[in-house]
Amino acid sequence: MGLPDTRKKLFLSDGKNFYEYAPADGYATKTPVKESDDLRAPFMFLLGRGNLRKEFNKIEFAKESPARAGNKVLRLLPRRTQDFKELIVEFDPLSLQISRLTLIESDGSRSDFLFSNINENAAVSDSSFVFKPPAGVEVRN
Numbered sequence: 219m220g221l222p223d224t225r226k227k228l229f230l231s232d233g234k235n236f237y238e239y240a241p242a243d244g245y246a247t248k249t250p251v252k253e254s255d256d257l258r259a260p261f262m263f264l265l266g267r268g269n270l271r272k273e274f275n276k277i278e279f280a281k282e283s284p285a286r287a288g289n290k291v292l293r294l295l296p297r298r299t300q301d302f303k304e305l306i307v308e309f310d311p312l313s314l315q316i317s318r319l320t321l322i323e324s325d326g327s328r329s330d331f332l333f334s335n336i337n338e339n340a341a342v343s344d345s346s347f348v349f350k351p352p353a354g355v356e357v358r359n
Contacts, residue, residue, distance in 0.1 A: 230349050237349040237357075245356045246349065273297060274305075284308050285318055285332065299324065 228239040231251065239246035270277065273296060280293035285308060294305040306320035315338075319331045351357055 230347060232344075232347045232349070235349075239349070239351065239355070241352075244354075245358055246351050247358050248349075249359075270294070280306055282306060286310075289317060 226241060230237045234251060236249045236251060237246055274294045275297050276295040278293050280291040282291050284291050288310070289308050290311045292307045294307065296302060296305065302321050303324045304322045306322065307316060308318035309316045315336060317333050321329045
């Protein structure tokens with residue numbers, strides 16, 4: 219089941235900047251990766267740029283059930299709790315492929331990111347990571 223159009227968002231990084239675009243908002247935001255301290259930072263681990271032992275105080279198996287049968291779920295508690303309260307990572311124990319990231323903020327709100335149709339080590343051109351806003355969409359810094 220897909221999300222309603224009002225909740226769909228695009229997250230894109232070209233390695234220098236993060237872009238976030240929600241069609242319902244009518245604008246996109248651009249944040250330099252070096253300045254990013256918001257909830258997108260855990261995605262740096264997907265890019266191989268994070269250090270789990272340095273960034274998290276505690277890593278343990280979560281009590282939360284996996285979204286996909288057979289998967290394992292980890293709970294990570296960050297050293298800097300002002301960024302977010304915890305990160306839930308669901309993965310396939312055989313392939314170690316991540317299928318879900320859940321960010322839980324200090325107020326208890328959650329953002330779930332589900333990954334599917336993953337094609338590892340695919341040849342992808344740099345142009346695939348260039349944000350091209352739709353006509354009339356403002357990009358804010």
